[in-house]
Ligand code: B12
């Protein structure tokens with residue numbers, strides 16, 4: 623039996639999997655109605671304080687402005703959910719955080735992938751790879767590359783693996799064969815829209831980030847809007863609710879791929895972040911916070927942000943034993959923390 627010689631695209635995808643990624647697909651490096659949708663989203667004010675998105679909007683809309691001569695985008699996926707259910711621990715941390723920061727772990731893999739391209743193409747290759755932080759709409763291109771569909775919760779969902787996976791993209795001047803997009807499998811389901819406690823979806827497929835718990839607890843440097851605080855419940859950093867209720871994330875549907883490089887182990891939450899108590903978080907001084915969040919994605923919320931979130935969680939806990947430590951923050955010098963602490967004390971008293 624003879625085997626067909628592999629195409630360049632097949633070799634490139636093989637390299638991506640060998641580098642440690644679970645999913646790889648290819649999309650054209652062109653704008654689409656989906657990338658243009660960003661203008662609408664920004665105009666509606668849904669980015670909130672995330673000014674960086676608007677600043678490079680035109681690059682996000684057209685990837686050829688990011689890498690001149692770009693022809694293809696290789697979209698890469700990496701499953702992060704270690705298969706453990708979230709523990710309601712007092713202070714809940716989103717599944718993706720709490721271990722080694724995925725940006726650092728995966729950008730290393732992206733660089734290794736890029737380094738392997740010239741040998742496959744037998745020429746110099748121009749490429750630009752990103753994990754999260756580049757001016758690229760990763761979900762849009764990953765959907766076009768067949769890695770999954772953008773669900774009503776705006777997450778990219780793979781029919782086999784669900785949505786608990788990170789994305790990376792590599793823009794390149796290689797002309798590769800494009801994959802077909804995955805059709806939308808949401809159907810009449812609206813579990814995520816109904817479950818969101820802050821009503822962050824003004825309509826299906828559209829997220830108003832300013833109401834999303836992931837934004838209020840990680841991105842926003844402001845006070846958490848008072849009308850949203852109760853709905854935060856025990857969520858102290860990020861939120862997975864719109865993914866937890868999604869039928870495509872039910873365990874029996876989702877095999878966790880092999881992990882020969884041990885990357886998933888590194889990203890999995892460290893013991894102290896699996897079930898942190900509210901009192902422990904509220905008691906962290908700056909030095910202890912630095913130790914506990916070293917090389918994790920939790921750093922993004924900063925010290926003040928994490929304490930602010932913990933005060934909201936404390937206010938929602940109904941746990942009167944927290945009053946003394948909350949009172950300490952109410953009497954502290956930071957006005958944002960003091961205001962959140964006063965709110966928490968009032969809630970605990972009621
Ligand atoms: C800013 C940002 C956020 C913001 C805003 C999220 C948002 N939905 O826009 C906040 C802080 C809220 C956030 C939260 C989260 N994020 Co985030 N985030 C980003 C970031 C940096 C940019 C996204 C962006 O440009 N948003 C602007 C909107 C307009 O674009 P978009 O959502 O990407 O895509 C739009 C189009 O696809 C379009 N669209 C597609 N199909 C259709 C169909 C119709 C009919 C319509 C109208 C529109 C439409 O609508 C989408 C949503 O508006 C990306 C990384 C990147 N560079 O892309 C990560 C990224 C999207 N985030 C990620 C993750 C993991 C999360 C969280 C799960 C973290 C957590 N547990 O707390 C949550 C999920 C919340 C949610 N439901 O989206 C992953 C998503 C992986 C995946 N499988 O989807 C990414 C890709 C990071 C990464 N490299 O892995 N995030």
Ligand code: SF4
Nearest residue numbers: 773774808811814868
């Ligand atoms: S919960 Fe239902 S509507 Fe929401 S993303 Fe999943 S399948 Fe789509």
